[in-house]
Amino acid sequence: MTTRLKGPEHTGGFGYAGQNFEPDADGIIDIPDEFVQEAKSHGFIPVSEITHPDPAVSSVNLQGLTNKQLVAFAQDALGLTLDPSLKKKDLIASIEAAMAEEAPATDAGAESAAA
Numbered sequence: 001m002t003t004r005l006k007g008p009e010h011t012g013g014f015g016y017a018g019q020n021f022e023p024d025a026d027g028i029i030d031i032p033d034e035f036v037q038e039a040k041s042h043g044f045i046p047v048s049e050i051t052h053p054d055p056a057v058s059s060v061n062l063q064g065l066t067n068k069q070l071v072a073f074a075q076d077a078l079g080l081t082l083d084p085s086l087k088k089k090d091l092i093a094s095i096e097a098a099m100a101e102e103a104p105a106t107d108a109g110a111e112s113a114a115a
Contacts, residue, residue: 002030004093006100008043026097047096057099062092070095 006028007014013022014029016038021029028047031039036046057077065073067084070091074080078098082091 001033003033003036004028004030004047004096005036005039005044006047011043014039014042014044024097026101028097028100045100047100062095067091074098 005014006026007023011023011027013020014031014035015021016031016035019035021031023029029039029044040046054077060073060077062070062073067086067088070088071082071084074082074091074095078095080094080098082094086094
């Protein structure tokens with residue numbers, strides 16, 4: 001299994017155990033679960049643990065929403081327009097990435113293991 005993590009500002013990626021993981025356009029990497037603790041020690045945060053500045057937004061259980069509700073939530077709470085024909089996992093990933101982008105930046109591990 002893998003975990004999605006958001007890196008500190010200006011992180012070029014994460015390298016561990018001879019493997020390199022490049023961030024996507026939103027600064028998010030997907031890494032094997034067994035690497036998560038090491039990545040966290042370099043300032044990476046699991047996307048599922050990132051809180052939006054608005055507690056009403058961060059407390060929403062995305063898994064419990066229908067696709068239609070996810071699209072409406074993205075538009076209303078984040079100003080994000082999503083294609084309603086996307087799969088639920090892709091809608092959730094887009095919302096999580098947008099929430100991570102709006103979360104306060106962390107300086108922890110700014111010199112993390114960049115790829």
